[in-house]
Structure formats: structure tokens, C-alpha cells
Amino acid sequence: MVAQNIFFGIISAIVVISAVRMVTTRNIVHAALYLVAVLAGLGALYVLLTAEFIATTQVLVYIGAVMVLFLFGIMLTKAPLGNVMEMTGKQWPIAIVVAALLGGVTIYSLLNRFGSDRLVTDGPIYRTADVSDEVFSTYIVPFEAVSVLLLAALIGAIVLARKD
Amino acid sequence: MLLNQFLILGAVLFSVGVYGVLARRNGVMVLMSIELMLNAVNINLVVFGVQHGVVSGQVFALFVIAVAAAEVGVGLAIVLLLYRNRTSIDVEDFDLMRG
Numbered sequence: 001m002v003a004q005n006i007f008f009g010i011i012s013a014i015v016v017i018s019a020v021r022m023v024t025t026r027n028i029v030h031a032a033l034y035l036v037a038v039l040a041g042l043g044a045l046y047v048l049l050t051a052e053f054i055a056t057t058q059v060l061v062y063i064g065a066v067m068v069l070f071l072f073g074i075m076l077t078k079a080p081l082g083n084v085m086e087m088t089g090k091q092w093p094i095a096i097v098v099a100a101l102l103g104g105v106t107i108y109s110l111l112n113r114f115g116s117d118r119l120v121t122d123g124p125i126y127r128t129a130d131v132s133d134e135v136f137s138t139y140i141v142p143f144e145a146v147s148v149l150l151l152a153a154l155i156g157a158i159v160l161a162r163k164d
Numbered sequence: 165m166l167l168n169q170f171l172i173l174g175a176v177l178f179s180v181g182v183y184g185v186l187a188r189r190n191g192v193m194v195l196m197s198i199e200l201m202l203n204a205v206n207i208n209l210v211v212f213g214v215q216h217g218v219v220s221g222q223v224f225a226l227f228v229i230a231v232a233a234a235e236v237g238v239g240l241a242i243v244l245l246l247y248r249n250r251t252s253i254d255v256e257d258f259d260l261m262r263g
Binding site for chain 1: 166213
């Protein structure tokens, strides 16, 4: 238990610091790399929570595919690669207030509701086979809907981005 | 480990994502902040799945990942189209519908 707490502390510190740096850095490529750090840290937390398939999917889909997409987006839009453009808008003080208020209220109500509830650590461990059994039995209709959604997104992205 | 450790981490990440969406001017950065918020939701789903001993939490996290992948594909196509038409992805330039 102690080891898990230590690792949680290390990983969550990395995740939070990288997330804050991501929304404050002036270089957009650095922001993308900080996002990789956040996503990898969350993948490690999924391993800590015994969600092995989610961790694998996180690495494959987010760090693999989505980040490449983001880097292509940065490249194709010729985003300024230095401190050329002021990256933060004029309304940033309001944004800080809104985010702090939202986070404060959420954390307050979480502490109020869950207080010092312990995480159930002796529950069942669901491996990849269990997850796939559930996806292909109980959640087969949403699964098919997601596949149609992905097809629609694929066609939509091609239609939007092609040059006529 | 406390349940709240994970939930508060999710709340903090979500708030940081909200700040990014509201404050950043670059369209690609706004999309990245949205990804941050979706990931904050995912960690809540997985931790509640563990807490209640059900596999549904992981399944819904998978669905969120799939929807996020679709969203980022279409979103980047839209940003690309905006750049092509307006030669800018500064979201403060797009105020055509301002009241």
C-alpha cells in the first residue's frame, strides 16, 4: 500500500505539473510534448488501478494516434513556433477565476461526500478478456454505434479537409 | 489509497483543461485542452469501476477514448479549414456571430 501511495504521488505530481505547463507555455510544440507527459502519466495511473486494457489503449490511441494528429495540425496550420504570437487571450484573469471556482466547488463537494473513503483494493481484477466479454455482450449496441460514429467522423474529416 | 486522491486529481485536471479552453488563443491548443478534460473524466470512470467492482467503468472509458479520437479528427479538420479560409487559427478572430 505504501509503495502504491508513493507511486501515486510521483505520477500525479508529474501529471499536474505537465498539465499546468501545457496551458501556460508559449511554445505550442512544447505544449504538445507536455500533453504527452500528461497522457503517459494517466496511463501509469490506469496500471495502478489494475485497468490494463485502458492503459494499453491510452498509449496506443492517445500517445500514438491523437498526438500525431495534433502535431500534423500544428504543422499544417503553421502555428508560430516561438514567442511570436501572444498565446494567451485578453480574458485570462476571468478564465483563471472560472477554473478556480469550478475546481474549488468540485473538490469541496468531493471532500464532503467521499471524505476519507478508502479505495476498494481487494475487489475483482478485470483483465482484457473480461473487458472484451463485456463490450461484446452487454454493450454490443453502443459498440456498434461507436463504430458508425468513427466512420462518420472519418468521412466528415475527409470532406472538410480536402481541397476542391 | 483513498478514493478521493484519484477524484481530486481528475477535478484538478478538468479545471486546468477549462482554463486552457477559455484562455488560449490558438485553435489547436483549445482542442488539446479539451483532450485534457476528456482524460480527467476517464480517470473518474475507471476509479469508480474499481470502487464498485464492476467492469462497466473500463468499458465506458473505452467509449470515451473512441469518441475523443473522432472528436479530435473532425476538430482538427475544422481548424485546418478555418486556417485555409482565414489564414489564422486565433480563436479571437472568429467573432462573426458576436452580438
